[in-house]
Amino acid sequence: QKEVEQDPGPLSVPEGAIVSLNCTYSNSAFQYFMWYRQYSRKGPELLMYTYSSGNKEDGRFTAQVDKSSKYISLFIRDSQPSDSATYLCAMSENSGGYQKVTFGIGTKLQVIP
Amino acid sequence: DGGITQSPKYLFRKEGQNVTLSCEQNLNHDAMYWYRQDPGQGLRLIYYSQIVNDFQKGDIAEGYSVSREKKESFPLTVTSAQKNPTAFYLCASSKQTGTGEQYFGPGTRLTVT
Numbered sequence: 460q461k462e463v464e465q466d467p468g469p470l471s472v473p474e475g476a477i478v479s480l481n482c483t484y485s486n487s488a489f490q491y492f493m494w495y496r497q498y499s500r501k502g503p504e505l506l507m508y509t510y511s512s513g514n515k516e517d518g519r520f521t522a523q524v525d526k527s528s529k530y531i532s533l534f535i536r537d538s539q540p541s542d543s544a545t546y547l548c549a550m551s552e553n554s555g556g557y558q559k560v561t562f563g564i565g566t567k568l569q570v571i572p
Numbered sequence: 573d574g575g576i577t578q579s580p581k582y583l584f585r586k587e588g589q590n591v592t593l594s595c596e597q598n599l600n601h602d603a604m605y606w607y608r609q610d611p612g613q614g615l616r617l618i619y620y621s622q623i624v625n626d627f628q629k630g631d632i633a634e635g636y637s638v639s640r641e642k643k644e645s646f647p648l649t650v651t652s653a654q655k656n657p658t659a660f661y662l663c664a665s666s667k668q669t670g671t672g673e674q675y676f677g678p679g680t681r682l683t684v685t
């Protein structure tokens with residue numbers, strides 16, 4: 460079993476839809492949770508990071524963490540064709556003074572105009 | 573503007589040749605990383621460095637080498653011993669302390685024939 464599980468998709472939604480992207484994890488030592496957006500043939504771009512269970516909002520994006528269920532989500536409201544990309548979840552743990560980051564495989568999202 | 577640069581964007585080499593990928597950052601980050609990204613496999617850590625003149629192997633270090641002579645620079649050499657070198661290579665950096673969020677460069681696509 461992988462430490463971080465993420466459905467690779469692809470996920471296709473119509474423009475304006477609410478998108479829900481999810482990851483589950485098995486390692487209780489994960490402390491910080493991040494979401495990256497990666498356009499084709501580009502480097503990942505950090506979207507959001509959060510520490511505690513609960514919600515964190517930034518514009519059209521909301522990151523949600525449920526540590527009791529080991530489940531994190533990213534919601535995108537009013538999705539736009541420009542949101543079409545691969546979304547990677549990432550989680551970090553302290554490993555000998557170093558924040559070790561484990562990435563999900565990424566979910567490919569397509570927003571159809 | 574602060575950021576991470578990788579060069580070149582595309583690189584072609586013949587089998588049996590060593591090749592060095594460049595990574596430079598001006599974010600004043602202490603830690604730097606090299607990842608390899610293959611379709612369906614997500615990001616895999618090759619090497620990382622927390623401080624100058626020190627680096628550690630990641631999950632797939634065989635066939636690769638690095639150096640960290642300057643804080644700003646972390647070049648990766650793909651040697652002829654790497655059995656399947658064709659991939660998308662990503663460099664990242666982060667603060668030494670903190671949440672572990674990493675910032676990525678634009679990537680180098682290496683094709684070996």
